[in-house]
Amino acid sequence: MKRILLVLLLTLPLPGCVTLEDLAAGISLSTKSIANPVTPADEAQVEIALGGAITLLQAYKTACIEGRADVNCRANIAQIQPYIRQIPPLITRLRTFVDSNDQINAAVVYNTLKNLYVDVKSTATQLGINLGSSTL
Amino acid sequence: MNPLVLDLIIKGLESLPTLFDAGVNIWHRVEEIKALAKAEKDGTLTKADIAAVRAKFDADLEDFNKPIGP
Numbered sequence: 001m002k003r004i005l006l007v008l009l010l011t012l013p014l015p016g017c018v019t020l021e022d023l024a025a026g027i028s029l030s031t032k033s034i035a036n037p038v039t040p041a042d043e044a045q046v047e048i049a050l051g052g053a054i055t056l057l058q059a060y061k062t063a064c065i066e067g068r069a070d071v072n073c074r075a076n077i078a079q080i081q082p083y084i085r086q087i088p089p090l091i092t093r094l095r096t097f098v099d100s101n102d103q104i105n106a107a108v109v110y111n112t113l114k115n116l117y118v119d120v121k122s123t124a125t126q127l128g129i130n131l132g133s134s135t136l
Numbered sequence: 137m138n139p140l141v142l143d144l145i146i147k148g149l150e151s152l153p154t155l156f157d158a159g160v161n162i163w164h165r166v167e168e169i170k171a172l173a174k175a176e177k178d179g180t181l182t183k184a185d186i187a188a189v190r191a192k193f194d195a196d197l198e199d200f201n202k203p204i205g206p
Contacts, residue, residue, distance in 0.1 A: 041176040042141040044189040048168050049148025052155055054196045059158065061200060077204050085201050088194065095190065110140040117147050131151050 038106050043098045046110075047091070050117065053131050057084065060129055076127040083120045090116070 057080060064073035090113055097106035124131045155162050168189065175181035 038141050039176065040183075040186045041172050041181055044172055044186050045169050046141060046144045046148065047189055047193040048165055048172070049145045051193050051196055052148055052151035052162070052165060054193075054200055055160060056151055056155060056158065058196065058200045059160065061204060064204065074204055081201055084197065088197050088201075091190075091193065091197075107140055110144055114140075114144055114147060117144070130154050 037101065037103050038098050038110070040095075040098055043094060043106075046113075050087075050113075053117070053120065054084070056131055057124070057129070070128070072127070076129065079127060080120060080123055080129075083116060083123060086116055087113070 057077075060069060060073065061077055063069040064077060070076075090109055094106060094109040094113070097103075097109060121131045152162050152165070155165075172181065172185065172189070175185060
C-alpha cells in the first residue's frame with residue numbers, strides 16, 4: 001500500500017508524464033492477491049479523491065452564478081445535482097460500515113459509489129463538463 | 137489495500153489533471169492524501185484526522201447540492 005501511494009504521490013504533480021492508466025496497471029498488479037480490509041484511512045482517502053470531482057462541479061456552479069459559464073449552466077447543474085445528492089447518505093453508510101469493520105456491506109456501498117461516479121461523469125461529459133479524461 | 141478502495145480512489149483522482157488544467161491548486165489535496173498515508177503508516181492517525189476529512193467532504197457536498205436558484 002505504501003509503495004502504491006508513493007507512486008501516486010510522486011506522479012500526481014506531473015500529470016503529463018504518467019497516465020492514470022499506467023498507474024492503474026501498476027496498482028492492479030500490486031494488489032491482485034491482497035484482500036485487506038477497508039480502514040477509516042482508506043475511506044478518508046476515497047473522500048479526498050472524490051472531492052476533486054466535487055471541487056470541479058463547485059467551480060462550475062460558482063462560475064455559473066457569477067455569469068462566467070455557458071448559457072445552459074443552470075439546467076446542467078440541475079441535471080447533475082440529483083446524482084450528487086445520492087452521495088451523502090451513501091457516504092454515511094460507508095463510514096458506519098468501515099468504522100464497524102463490516103467489510104461486506106462496505107464493499108456493496110463502495111460499488112454503488114463507483115457506479116454513481118461513473119453516472120455523474122457520463123452525465124457531466126454529455127453536458128460538456130469535463131471531470132477528467134482518463135477511462136479506467 | 138482493498139482493490140475496491142483503490143478503484144474509487146483512482147476514479148476520484150482522475151479529476152486531478154482537469155483541476156490542474158483549470159488552474160485549481162491540487163497540492164493541498166495531494167498533501168492531505170500523503171499525510172493520511174504517513175500517519176497510518178506511523179500509527180499516529182487519530183479519529184480527529186479522519187473526522188476532519190469527513191467534515192470537509194460533507195461541506196463540499198452540501199455546498200454543491202444547494203439549489204442554484206433562478
